[in-house]
Amino acid sequence: MATLSFNPTRIRTPSFKYYNHIPTTSRSPSTILPCTNIPSIYNRNPSKLRRFRPYSVSESSVSIQKEEGVLDDVEGGGEEEDDPTAELSYLDPETDVESISEWELDFCSRPILDVRGKKVWELLVCDNSLSLQYTKYFPNNVINSITLKDAIVNISQELGVPLPEKIRFFRSQMQTIITKACKELGITSIPSKRCLSLLLWLEERYETVYMRHPGFQKGSKPLLALDNPFPMELPENLFGERWAFVQLPYSAIREEVSSLETNFVFGAGLDLDLLGIEIDDKTLIPGLAVASSRAKPLAAWMNGLEVCSIEADTARACLILSVGISTRYVYATYKKSPVTTSEAEAWEAAKKACGGLHFLAIQEDLDSEDCVGFWLLLDLPPPPV
Template identity: 75%
Template sequence: MATLGLNCYSPGIRVARPQSAPLPSSHLHPPRPLSLSRPIHTLSATPRRRLAAPPSSISTASTAADDEEGLQEEAEEEDDLDPTEEVRFLDPAMEPGSIVEWEMDFCSRPILDDRGKKLWELVVCDRTLSLQFTRFFPNNVINSITLKESIASISDSLGVPLPKKIRFFRSQMQTIITRACKELGIKPIPSKRCISLLLWLEDRYETVYTRHPGFQQGSTPLLTLDNPFPMDLPDNLFGEKWAFVQLPYSAVLEETSSFAARYASGQSLDLELLGFEIEDNTLVPGLAVASSRAKPLAAWMSGLEVCSVEADVSRARLILSVGISTRYIYATYTKNAATTKEAEAWEAAKKACGGLHFLAIQDSLDSEDCVGFWLLLDLPLPPV
């Protein structure tokens, strides 16, 4: 693990509390030391991010789609796209059995059908966009039975096995999605870590929905995303010390390249797929949390779908977002000019990196290695 550059040390804001549950162990990779010197305030790079989707991702290609079509032909196909048609795509280079997790959205769109009612749409992909599927539905067939049958039809039509897990990010659809998944033996995971899906929905808004003959400009979303007030942190997630930290983007890439071998606890992101264009020496902001019980703490955190960390400058606290709509007060600090400046600089650095940041759990803030590492992306709400 590259050495974390320290910016703001906040002593003793959380005291570990006892808990009696059995604690799993983790096996760590030897550290890779790297010294840092530049303060976080000097971050100025503004990255461009685009979803590096497979060539046929926005067409209605079948599993027999020709991968050898040139970029010019691909652009022409996009111009000829019929926004009313389904997308059915499976990358021929992908082993179907290797796709074990899907990301799903089942929601209304700003599109009216012939009856003047909002169309609903099922959008499914995997995190690499090797699998893509869409289908429109009238609003009078929206239930768990329709969703269950549609999930099964994806498996049949694309020749892939049912996934082990399906992630979804809308709390209002939790009952329908959970019921459909469980009847198929699939584990539903409420989570905003549906990064590929969220970015694809943003792309579909521009390339499909706005071009649909029934598109309604300015239509209010039927299912808005929750952003509830933060709750107190559960006892088992308490740390003892924390600090704003930073890593060069090059070091972040190294962490993701060997993530599975290095960490038993944490989650990564496919930065190549997400199309990040950041200079190697740009500093990526993060939060380091130290605890005398770092391994158990990291293990407990692994049971959460950690989405993002936010510095709430006005209230002098850090907010941890997990799952779909759960927000915790992760830490607090004394509010003064110095701490406000640090928190504002950290948020500015995160924005300069396109929302990219990380959470690291360590035995101590002086350690050159991490027990757990979560690469996070603070995304804006999807337009639908």
């Protein structure tokens, strides 16, 4: 079974050279997605879904590129061990600074105590390609929007980059502070769990920095845990008309992601190089296809939601759509039976086998070869801090 392996060569540390197809019903749009029956995915005719192929667990596999750790690269090289108390201010010299228009930001306490016995806070900022990386520690008595606003300006000035157009963040508890600081600087703040680079960087820093810090508190629970609320009813404008569990070979996934820009398709991709994942072009990636006669308006609405992931909830016999930071919707329901439960479990198993990788496709018809919306998604565990 595949597990994600973060690509350490993308991270800078202070010591390394610097720091189906469910048939539609005749009811109103508010009841179209929920269904009464699901045909077996194992028997679905591939020609009916064309490029989306019926799912089979045995066909799905992912090999993970096991990068050697950065510490291994310098072992025996005579360089001093990195200082976990050091701060980082890095900009890739080959990067066009004008291209960095979006930042990912976390401003939260760490499992580290200062000399006063109080938890240290840290500002962590990067862009999605990790071309920009910045860290700074703060005492807990200066945590406010003014401190954050000044820090954002300082990053821009210190690294010589323009203020970003957008800043994404994933902690709902910090929304007021982050939103206020961004608003005063004319920056759009976006609550979103699609802070993939930031989340993986936090996981990496927990092991390589925080655990080695002299003030580290083992067993300390996160001060601002991520929310996982009960799913709500789906807004009417987000309903489709038909849906199906599907799969695409990875080669087709790459084509769909590239078409987001070339064909002006709604949606979002992921930086798989950042994950250190190597996927064979024939590897099948599980997904969900949604068809609607109003596919373009539906995709446009979805595009503004920061789509995070889709989960098959077998206990409730439904699909859960996660968007933004903590919003969860009942995206579709189905009649619970051994067959439908088995299908949903198989789809979840496929995601797990692919390290959590899956997708959402919106089409005008399930038989169509074109998508008007495509989102590559990833289930990630919550960060350890």
